[in-house]
Every structure is written in structure tokens, then in C-alpha cells.
Amino acid sequence: MAEQPGPEQSPSRRALLARIGAVAGGAAMYQAMTALGVAAESAYAGPVKLEGDARGASVLVLGAGVAGMVAAMELRKAGYRVQVLEYSDRPGGRCWSLRGGDRYTELGGETQTVGFDHGLYFNPGPWRIPYNHHAVLDYCKRLGVALEPFVQVNHNAMVHGRNAFGGKPQRYRTINADYQGGIAELLAKATKQGKLDEAVGKQDQEILLESLRAWGALNTDMTYAKSVLTSDRRGFDRDPGGGLTARPVPSEPVAIKDVLSSRLWSYLVTGSLYEFQTTMFQPVGGMDMIAKAMAREVDGLIRYNAKVTEIRQDDRGVTVTLRDAQGAGGAEQVRADWCVCTIPLSILSQIEMNVGAPMAAAIRAVPYAASVKVGLQFKRRFWEQDEHIYGGISYTDLPIRMISYPSTAYGTPGKGVLLGAYAFGPYAYEFTALPAAERVKRALEWGAALHPQYKDEFDGGVSVGWHRVPGALGCNGAWTDAKRDEHYDNLCALDGRIVLAGEHASYIPAWQEGAILSSLDAISRLHRRVVSA
Amino acid sequence: MRPALLLLGLALAPLPALSQADAPPRSAQQRVGEATSDSHGFVSATRFGQRDGGALYAAICAGCHMPNGRGAVGAGAYPALAGNEKLEHTAYPVGVVLHGRHGMPGFATQLDDAQVAAVVNWVRTNLGNAYAEDPATPEEVRAARP
Structure with missing residues (x-):
């Protein structure tokens, strides 16, 4: 979902690959990519087949994000009795869209009420789907989620540097x-x-x-x-x-x-990368169309506002203690034969849980990255009307890092919503630490360097710093190669009656594809255990 | 949401980001264009610019631990730093700031030794904490780096 284009980057596998590419050429880079598991074809081999008799076994799925709902959907289909516990009051987790009238309360208590016009939205989390994310695309197809092209590269969008060409985009x-x-x-x-x-x-x-x-x-x-x-x-x-x-x-x-x-050449590469190549997609109407379709599929299985406080397994099953997320009422316990836990590690590392030392160490090993997005509504689609920019992304070295124009409803009169900032690293921490209105104000000030119309046309905004999202406490699991070597297999392995899933249990971190593939892999192993018992 | 990514911009640059060593200080070029920000905020995509402990707290720690240091509770919690006895000795907070702890990221590559010492000392002497003795020093921070 994310990218950090341009100069001033933090270290990553991708930086390493880029350097390999620069020094040794494309073939060497491809070889290295394959070794690191990024260029190979998707591990998705079509709808999961859980064959064999589940014998009425029950499964507790923790978290109603994409990973959790896929697990619930497929396990129920395979004959399991399934219950899903979700902390927040909506399905989807990080698969989330904000629309006019929505209220979002972040950690610290600040509430933003979204003032977008009807039909306009902003995706604080995932917002685009690569053509090679076969699992996400297949679930969209199977669940009837309509897709449209997401414009990644727009030759008429801008590249901008504070010190490039006198600051002129x-x-x-x-x-x-x-x-x-x-x-x-x-x-x-x-x-x-x-x-x-x-x-x-x-x-x-x-x-x-x-x-x-x-x-x-x-x-x-x-x-x-x-x-x-x-x-x-x-x-x-x-x-x-x-x-x-x-x-x-x-x-x-x-x-x-x-x-x-x-240094503006540094922004030219993104669209050539496997995850950002044409064609990319987005669900028509907002990314959470996927969440809503999945929630319909598992209708009646999800219990919302359920805050998990303890996960305890014994020889015969798993007992989960929960409380009402709003603080009403006392502790309550739910029990099942098995547990698929998709709770982000930022949270799971704080929940009492009796798993083996290797999994426990893995759960504690992964820090969660900072990321911030700002959605801005303007009185008119000036980027189209004045500048002929239809979808796509402008890049800048300013703290907003990019502006993305809606890849939909081109040429429509009335208001429009664009992505006014999408930052990682220090900029994201600094944005997150500001009051919500101040984040929007900064995004406006910086964005005006690319679009002077900002000042006259601004109509409202909303900002999400992922460390302040109550059900996530961060954007995604920030693995390093060293941490993967030490902990990844232990994180994913079935521990007694508990298996973990989510983007954090994948090699495609922060993408929904990682969440789904992780979930399918986890439930396949769980199911094999059940039918072979 | 993925932080890890497209760093092709650095392909022709030296490789400080891959080493554990301190990245070089901010260049003058990175200081330009910050007219709309506070004097040392938002200066670089890879390093924090604030030097003052309170400013560092406000720019980084406050995002999770909150401006008043009281932390926050959601599906999980951010611990309060206000009145926190774990701050009595510098070793613990210096280690946490550098290396992170559980879901909290470390800041070893984004803060230099003096910045880490400054923010640790600020937290130890503010937010209801009064651990003024034996402040953290840049030398201590350097020794605690990986």
C-alpha cells in the first residue's frame, strides 16, 4: 500500500534491491528479488480447498479485518463452527474508508467528523491493488466487489523538490x-x-x-x-x-x-516496480467495499466492540477473555476448540497469552511503523479543470510526500476529495503528534506549493495517524531481514491450538494480499491438524 | 501503509542507510523550505531535526504517549510516561528509545546521541517525573547503540 519515493529514505529491503539493480544490473536485481521472495508469482493458487471432515470443531477468530474474515468465511464453509471477535464497531480493520458523516475518534480522544460530500471518500489504509495480488482480486471477483483502474503513473502529474527548479513543480x-x-x-x-x-x-x-x-x-x-x-x-x-x-x-x-x-528522477521508478505497475485497481466506492462484502459473507458471526484481554489454551481448547470495548460490563469468556488470531502484534504483545516461548518472542519482536494520511476535500476538481490531471500521483520532497488525485468520477461537477499527504518515518511521527486540524493545515500549506488553488478551494479535511488508530496501534509490522530470520517461522507456526494470521505473518507486509495469503496458509495448516487428529 | 519502500532515489548515493552507523548530519539543503514548520520540525524524511528534549518529545513521543504523557488505551495501550518509575535510571529509557520495545519502534537511526539523551532527560524531569540526578549523556547513548 505504501511507498516512499524519492530522496531521503530509510533503509529497507527495497533500498537494497535498488542498489543491487543500480550496481549490478537488472538480472542481478531480479535474482536477488527472487531470493528475497518479492518477484515470484503470487502464492495464491485459487480458492482454498479445505477437504476432509472438520467434525463440528469450533474456531474463534480474533479480529474482523481482511485476514480474520477470510478465515471465518472459509472455515465456516469447511464445516467449522465459527465466531469472530472484533474490537471496533465495524468490519475491515485497516481496510477502511471514511465518508461524509463518519466520526473517527483517535487515541487521545480527539474526534473528527468527516464533512465530505455524498459519494466522496478517503481510504486511510490500503487504497490500491496490484494486478499481481491474485488473492485480493479473486475475493473481489467471488464477492462481487466492482473494481476500476487505479491510476498510479500519470505523466501529467507533478514531481516537485523544494530545491529543484526554484521550487517550481x-x-x-x-x-x-x-x-x-x-x-x-x-x-x-x-x-x-x-x-x-x-x-x-x-x-x-x-x-x-x-x-x-x-x-x-x-x-x-x-x-x-x-x-x-x-x-x-x-x-x-x-x-x-x-x-x-x-x-x-x-x-x-x-x-x-x-x-x-x-533529483526529480528519483520519482520516476515507482511505476516500474512490480507492486506499482499498470494495471492497478481500486474498488468502486472505496476500499472498504471489500470489508463490507466479506462482512456480508460472514453475516452474524462477528461480535463487535469486543476487546480481547486474555487468550488461554489448554489440551482441549482455547478460552478468550473479553470486555466491552466501550468499557461497559465485566469480563466474559468465550471458548472454542481452536483460535485463529489476527490481532496486530502491536496489541497482541500486550495480551496475556500462553503460547510457547518461540511464538511469544516473535510476537514481541516486531515494531509497528508510523504512517499518516490526510484526505482533503476541495470545492471543485481544480486538478482536472485547471491542470488536466486525471488520477495518479504527484510526488514531492515536502513532508506530505505525495498528492493523489481520485481515480474515479472524472469530470464531475461539485466537490472532490484527494489524498493530500501520505508520509512514513519521521514525517509521519511528526504529523501524528499534531492535533488533527493542524495536520490538515500543514498538508494544505505544503500542498499549495504544488497547487496554489489549495488556498481558495479548500473545503475540509480529515487525517489519520496510524499509531493513534485504537484498533491498530500502528500501520504495519516493520520486519527486518534479521528479525525474519530469527522469528518469522515461529510467528507463523501453529502453537498448540492457536495460529496467527495477518499482514504481519506474511512476506507482503502492509498489503491486503499478505493478510489473505497468511490467513489461507494458517487455516490450511489448522485444518490439516484437525482432520488428521 | 507500508513503510519499507522505494528508495531508488538513493541508488547513486553512498549507503549510510544500510549501515548501523549514525547517518550523517542534516545537510544545509535539507534545512531549506521549512518556513511553514517550527524551526527544527519536519526537516528530513529520515532524521528528526529537533535538538531540544521537550521539542523532541512533542514531535515523536506525544504521538502515542500523548502530549500530557498519560498514554492512551485502545485495543492495546500506550503506557503513561507521566509519573513512571521505570524512568528512575537512564539505562531503561535510553535502551527503549534506541531499540524500541515490543510494538514500539526504535529510533537509533533517526536520532543522534545528543538527541536521545535530550529527550530521555526531558521525560525524566517533566510530566511529573523528577529524576534530575545522573542525567543521560551522549556518551552513554553511544555505548548503548547496537
């Missing part, structure tokens, strides 16, 4: 064309000067030059310069037209040294 299109053209010209020059003779044979050099010309839009003299050819990539000063105003006016490319020093 640039079109993705022009930076992309000029970066590529500039690199092609440099490589062509080096080739012609014989500097690549050792790496590329003479015959292949001809092909290389031909390909550089095509790839970079080089002119016949192998330069990347102002022309109709290059403007066909970067856009014209005046577009081709009809009649007497037909003649196009080419635009002047930016010199490669200026593109490089601007």
Missing part, C-alpha cells in the same frame, strides 16, 4: 523524457567514442545506438534537443491543432545535468 512527463533522452545521448556519445568497446561488440553497438535513438527520442545526429520528436515525449509549448493554428510549437528540454541535480 515539473511535469512527470518532461522529467521522464528529459532524463531518458539525456541518458540516451550520453550513452550514444560514449559508444561512438569507443568507450564501450570492451562491453559491447561493434555489431551490437549499431543496434545499441539504434535502440538509444528510439528509447531516448534522439535526433538523427544522436542529440536530445528541442524538436517535434522530443516534444512528442515531453509535450509541446503549443500542441498540434487544426486549421490555421495547427502548427505545433516544440518545447525546450531541460539539460541532463539539471535533471540529475534536481
Whole structure:
């Protein structure tokens, strides 16, 4: 769901991969990616088949997020008696959309009332689905959740740096064309000067030059310069037209040294990554359409406002102690033969639970990342009307990090809601620590550097800092490779009568695909245990 | 929501992020453009800019432990730092700030030694805590790093 494009990043597996790619080339990067488990095809092999007799066994599912509801749905289908306990008053967990009239109270007690117009929404959590997240897409298909394209790359959106081009936002299109053209010209020059003779044979050099010309839009003299050819990539000063105003006016490319020093090239890569490649999808009407469809499927099984305070297993079953999440009433106990626990580790690490030492250590080992999103409503869709930006994402090195325009309802009159900030790391902590209204105010101030219309057109906003979400206490499990080596298998293994599931028990952290695949894997192992007993 | 990601921007840069070593200090370039923020807030995507203990608390800790230090309770809880006896000695809070604890992330790569000492000392002497003796020092923090 998340990305951290551009300069000033924190360390990650992906950073490592990027460097491998930069240093050793694509093949080496792909090899490394496969080794790290990111490039291989999805582990999803179609609807799960839980064959064999469950003999009326009962399962308690903790958490009605995507992982929990998938477990409930499939286990019930396989003949289990299922009950789901959910802390909050709605299904979905982090699969969540905010709409006009919704009230959201964060930890600390501040309540925001969403003032969006009818039909407008904002997804504080997951918001896009890669084409290779086969499990999510299959559940959407099976549950009748309508999808539409999510625009990730928009060539007419902006890339912006405080110190790039005097702080003036640039079109993705022009930076992309000029970066590529500039690199092609440099490589062509080096080739012609014989500097690549050792790496590329003479015959292949001809092909290389031909390909550089095509790839970079080089002119016949192998330069990347102002022309109709290059403007066909970067856009014209005046577009081709009809009649007497037909003649196009080419635009002047930016010199490669200026593109490089601007560092705006760093925003060009995202859309090439496996998880962000075209086609991406979103559910029509908001990400929580998935949650709602799943909740319909497990209708009657979910008990809301149930705060789990203790999980205790013995030889014959699992007893879960719960309290009303609003604080009313005393403790209560629920019992089942088995337990699928999808409670985020940020919370589970605080719940008394008798599992073995390896799983207990794993539960305590994973910190939860900071992330913040701000949704902004404007009086009109000025990004479309004034700037011809239809969906997609503008990137910036400002603390908001990006602005994403709605990939739906293009050209409609009336108000529009966009994603006005999506930050991680220090910026996310700093946003989270602010009062909600102040987060919105900052997002407006920073976003105005890309869109001056912000000031006049602003109509209201809502912000979600994930560390303050009462049922999550953080955005996602922030694994490191070292922690995975030590704890991951122990976290996922069936411990007596308890198995864990969720994005934290996957190699696709913070994506719904990880939650679903983890859940399917967990219940398959649980079921094998049950039928072989 | 995924924090881990697309760091291609660093592909041509040196690799401080992969080492355990302290990242270099903020460049002058990173200080530009903060007119709309407080003087040392929101200065970098990878490091906190505040130097003052109270400012660091307000920018980081307050997100979970709350501005008044009383913590919060949801499905799980953030412990109160106000009147917290675990703050009596510096070793515990220094360790938690650097390495995290359970769901709480560590800040070893995002704060330098002086910042960690500053925020620890601020918490130990504010929010109803009065542990002014034996304050944390940058040297102590350095020694506690992995």
C-alpha cells in the first residue's frame, strides 16, 4: 500500500534491491528479488480447498479485518463452527474508508467528523491493488466487489523538490523524457567514442545506438534537443491543432545535468516496480467495499466492540477473555476448540497469552511503523479543470510526500476529495503528534506549493495517524531481514491450538494480499491438524 | 501503509542507510523550505531535526504517549510516561528509545546521541517525573547503540 519515493529514505529491503539493480544490473536485481521472495508469482493458487471432515470443531477468530474474515468465511464453509471477535464497531480493520458523516475518534480522544460530500471518500489504509495480488482480486471477483483502474503513473502529474527548479513543480512527463533522452545521448556519445568497446561488440553497438535513438527520442545526429520528436515525449509549448493554428510549437528540454541535480528522477521508478505497475485497481466506492462484502459473507458471526484481554489454551481448547470495548460490563469468556488470531502484534504483545516461548518472542519482536494520511476535500476538481490531471500521483520532497488525485468520477461537477499527504518515518511521527486540524493545515500549506488553488478551494479535511488508530496501534509490522530470520517461522507456526494470521505473518507486509495469503496458509495448516487428529 | 519502500532515489548515493552507523548530519539543503514548520520540525524524511528534549518529545513521543504523557488505551495501550518509575535510571529509557520495545519502534537511526539523551532527560524531569540526578549523556547513548 505504501511507498516512499524519492530522496531521503530509510533503509529497507527495497533500498537494497535498488542498489543491487543500480550496481549490478537488472538480472542481478531480479535474482536477488527472487531470493528475497518479492518477484515470484503470487502464492495464491485459487480458492482454498479445505477437504476432509472438520467434525463440528469450533474456531474463534480474533479480529474482523481482511485476514480474520477470510478465515471465518472459509472455515465456516469447511464445516467449522465459527465466531469472530472484533474490537471496533465495524468490519475491515485497516481496510477502511471514511465518508461524509463518519466520526473517527483517535487515541487521545480527539474526534473528527468527516464533512465530505455524498459519494466522496478517503481510504486511510490500503487504497490500491496490484494486478499481481491474485488473492485480493479473486475475493473481489467471488464477492462481487466492482473494481476500476487505479491510476498510479500519470505523466501529467507533478514531481516537485523544494530545491529543484526554484521550487517550481515539473511535469512527470518532461522529467521522464528529459532524463531518458539525456541518458540516451550520453550513452550514444560514449559508444561512438569507443568507450564501450570492451562491453559491447561493434555489431551490437549499431543496434545499441539504434535502440538509444528510439528509447531516448534522439535526433538523427544522436542529440536530445528541442524538436517535434522530443516534444512528442515531453509535450509541446503549443500542441498540434487544426486549421490555421495547427502548427505545433516544440518545447525546450531541460539539460541532463539539471535533471540529475534536481533529483526529480528519483520519482520516476515507482511505476516500474512490480507492486506499482499498470494495471492497478481500486474498488468502486472505496476500499472498504471489500470489508463490507466479506462482512456480508460472514453475516452474524462477528461480535463487535469486543476487546480481547486474555487468550488461554489448554489440551482441549482455547478460552478468550473479553470486555466491552466501550468499557461497559465485566469480563466474559468465550471458548472454542481452536483460535485463529489476527490481532496486530502491536496489541497482541500486550495480551496475556500462553503460547510457547518461540511464538511469544516473535510476537514481541516486531515494531509497528508510523504512517499518516490526510484526505482533503476541495470545492471543485481544480486538478482536472485547471491542470488536466486525471488520477495518479504527484510526488514531492515536502513532508506530505505525495498528492493523489481520485481515480474515479472524472469530470464531475461539485466537490472532490484527494489524498493530500501520505508520509512514513519521521514525517509521519511528526504529523501524528499534531492535533488533527493542524495536520490538515500543514498538508494544505505544503500542498499549495504544488497547487496554489489549495488556498481558495479548500473545503475540509480529515487525517489519520496510524499509531493513534485504537484498533491498530500502528500501520504495519516493520520486519527486518534479521528479525525474519530469527522469528518469522515461529510467528507463523501453529502453537498448540492457536495460529496467527495477518499482514504481519506474511512476506507482503502492509498489503491486503499478505493478510489473505497468511490467513489461507494458517487455516490450511489448522485444518490439516484437525482432520488428521 | 507500508513503510519499507522505494528508495531508488538513493541508488547513486553512498549507503549510510544500510549501515548501523549514525547517518550523517542534516545537510544545509535539507534545512531549506521549512518556513511553514517550527524551526527544527519536519526537516528530513529520515532524521528528526529537533535538538531540544521537550521539542523532541512533542514531535515523536506525544504521538502515542500523548502530549500530557498519560498514554492512551485502545485495543492495546500506550503506557503513561507521566509519573513512571521505570524512568528512575537512564539505562531503561535510553535502551527503549534506541531499540524500541515490543510494538514500539526504535529510533537509533533517526536520532543522534545528543538527541536521545535530550529527550530521555526531558521525560525524566517533566510530566511529573523528577529524576534530575545522573542525567543521560551522549556518551552513554553511544555505548548503548547496537
